[in-house]
Amino acid sequence: MTAGPSVVALREVSKSYPNGTLALDRLSLEVGAGELLSLLGPSGCGKSTLLRLIAELAEPSTGRIEWMDPAAQHRLGFVFQEPTLMPWARVADNIRLPLMLAGMSRAESDARVDEAIAHVGLEGFARAYPRELSGGMRMRVSIARALVTRPLVLLMDEPFAALDEITRFRLESDLAELQHRRGLTVIFVTHSVFESVYLGHRVVVLSPRPGRVAASRRIEGPTLRVEAFRTSAGYLEACREVSALLAAATQRPLATTPSPSRGRGPG
Amino acid sequence: MARSEMGRSSRVVAPALIGVLALGVWEGIVRVKHIPPYILPGPLLIARTVVTDWGTLFPSLLVTLAITGAAFLVSAVLGLVLAVLFTQSAWVERAFFPYAVILQVTPLVAIAPLIILWVKWIPLALLICAWLVAFFPVLSNTVLGLTSTDRNLVDLFRLYGATRWQALRYLRLPAALPFFLGGLRISGGLALIGAVVAEFVAGTGGAQSGLAFRILEAGYQLQIPRMFAAVFLISAAGVLIFVLLQSLSRVALGRWHESEIETEG
Numbered sequence: 001m002t003a004g005p006s007v008v009a010l011r012e013v014s015k016s017y018p019n020g021t022l023a024l025d026r027l028s029l030e031v032g033a034g035e036l037l038s039l040l041g042p043s044g045c046g047k048s049t050l051l052r053l054i055a056e057l058a059e060p061s062t063g064r065i066e067w068m069d070p071a072a073q074h075r076l077g078f079v080f081q082e083p084t085l086m087p088w089a090r091v092a093d094n095i096r097l098p099l100m101l102a103g104m105s106r107a108e109s110d111a112r113v114d115e116a117i118a119h120v121g122l123e124g125f126a127r128a129y130p131r132e133l134s135g136g137m138r139m140r141v142s143i144a145r146a147l148v149t150r151p152l153v154l155l156m157d158e159p160f161a162a163l164d165e166i167t168r169f170r171l172e173s174d175l176a177e178l179q180h181r182r183g184l185t186v187i188f189v190t191h192s193v194f195e196s197v198y199l200g201h202r203v204v205v206l207s208p209r210p211g212r213v214a215a216s217r218r219i220e221g222p223t224l225r226v227e228a229f230r231t232s233a234g235y236l237e238a239c240r241e242v243s244a245l246l247a248a249a250t251q252r253p254l255a256t257t258p259s260p261s262r263g264r265g266p267g
Numbered sequence: 268m269a270r271s272e273m274g275r276s277s278r279v280v281a282p283a284l285i286g287v288l289a290l291g292v293w294e295g296i297v298r299v300k301h302i303p304p305y306i307l308p309g310p311l312l313i314a315r316t317v318v319t320d321w322g323t324l325f326p327s328l329l330v331t332l333a334i335t336g337a338a339f340l341v342s343a344v345l346g347l348v349l350a351v352l353f354t355q356s357a358w359v360e361r362a363f364f365p366y367a368v369i370l371q372v373t374p375l376v377a378i379a380p381l382i383i384l385w386v387k388w389i390p391l392a393l394l395i396c397a398w399l400v401a402f403f404p405v406l407s408n409t410v411l412g413l414t415s416t417d418r419n420l421v422d423l424f425r426l427y428g429a430t431r432w433q434a435l436r437y438l439r440l441p442a443a444l445p446f447f448l449g450g451l452r453i454s455g456g457l458a459l460i461g462a463v464v465a466e467f468v469a470g471t472g473g474a475q476s477g478l479a480f481r482i483l484e485a486g487y488q489l490q491i492p493r494m495f496a497a498v499f500l501i502s503a504a505g506v507l508i509f510v511l512l513q514s515l516s517r518v519a520l521g522r523w524h525e526s527e528i529e530t531e532g
Contacts, residue, residue, distance in 0.1 A: 057422050078426050084419040087523045088441045098427040100437070129523050149427075 004033030013063035023049040025210035036186040038200030046211030047189040077146030079156040083138035085130040092126040116144040136167035153185045176225035197238045214249030308492040316492040331477035338397030339458040346405025354413040371403035379468040393465040400461030404453035412446025448516040455508040
């Protein structure tokens with residue numbers, strides 16, 4: 001699968017915190033338009049920091065972030081590891097938040113909110129409060145809120161990590177379908193080899209802290225990921241290779257070939 | 268009967284049963300031991316006194332409630348406004364918060380005579396005394412609520428370009444609401460305590476006298492049942508204030524906050 005021209009590029013980006021922790025060290029990376037890029041790495045390797053830098057929620061200590069498509073820079077969606085919903089607001093009002101902050105009236109935003117709700121399959125839950133929803137449904141609300149602004153780039157920080165496997169598989173497929181249909185550029189942070197391979201057109205493996213690009217592997221597969229891909233020979237082979245790259249990056253010997261039936265494997 | 272209805276009923280019936288039992292034991296001891304009413308009146312005599320002395324006690328109750336209500340409202344409004352100011356500017360918080368703490372930790376009985384001496388209009392002096400006691404819980408709770416907003420939500424608001432006002436209006440204030448209401452629940456009771464203590468210190472008589480003065484007066488005249496009747500009315504007022512604020516909290520938070528969501532059992 002070929003990505004379009006670059007949307008954003010990180011050039012020798014480092015990030016250190018006031019307590020002296022170096023989270024990222026001279027990391028360079030380009031993300032193509034319409035690409036779903038999986039960022040894979042162990043906990044604490046700076047994956048989340050990388051997303052925060054791209055979203056301008058933090059400043060790089062050194063290096064720079066270049067936006068080739070300035071429109072994309074201002075049309076970002078962000079999905080956190082937790083659903084991060086306002087518990088006092090109903091589903092529709094949580095999704096409406098970015099539009100409301102942009103000054104759009106309720107009447108104007110209604111159609112956009114309804115569209116986003118339909119995209120994530122939450123019809124009938126617009127007036128529910130977050131506490132009345134399951135974990136998977138809350139995450140759908142979070143994704144709908146990110147989509148309601150019709151972003152060009154979607155940043156996702158381990159959004160499915162806390163979900164059960166069945167829900168996660170369903171949301172991964174939904175995300176793949178959504179990304180394909182809308183041609184979204186997605187940077188998807190995960191620490192799951194299987195998730196990174198299933199979703200990613202390309203998997204970038206980061207080293208343990210300080211995070212650097214340790215390896216990059218393009219994943220061959222159907223343009224639109226479907227469940228059948230999880231059991232294909234190509235998928236399993238890619239999982240093996242990415243596991244080996246991750247093991248090499250973390251400098252631990254690869255003890256066994258990962259079993260897809262364990263952990264986050266296809267079940 | 269559904270479990271939730273049983274739960275609601277038991278919330279009323281259980282304390283009522285304990286109350287009736289305790290009053291029965293009290294009345295029994297007074298009668299069996301022949302304790303004179305100027306030492307310890309029984310609950311039935313106290314109830315009769317509330318009825319017979321209602322003409323004297325009720326106006327005093329209204330005076331105490333007026334001071335309490337005014338002090339509570341001023342505490343709520345000023346506590347909220349100052350908490351917002353404190354969280355908008357670290358300099359303002361650093362400059363003023365120590366003085367708020369000093370006001371809180373200084374015993375009211377020590378400064379009430381001074382306030383009553385300086386402020387000639389007694390109701391205003393009482394109001395200031397009650398406010399001094401009631402104000403701090405609202406301020407400290409609301410500051411805590413405003414500063415403990417979910418960091419990811421704060422980031423989200425930044426990402427979508429929220430102005431300072433939008434972040435306050437749509438994020439920080441709703442997030443702080445449970446803390447603010449918790450502060451109000453404490454403040455309501457403290458406003459009553461502050462008003463009563465201030466009335467004791469003021470010791471003023473005449474038509475504007477509150478329940479504390481009625482207690483002092485009854486003590487001087489050895490009208491112990493009336494003293495108990497006044498104490499009972501103060502306690503009843505305190506319970507009423509708590510129930511009202513609890514109801515307000517349930518209405519405001521019942522749909523979304525864990526503290527007010529009905530649980531079974």
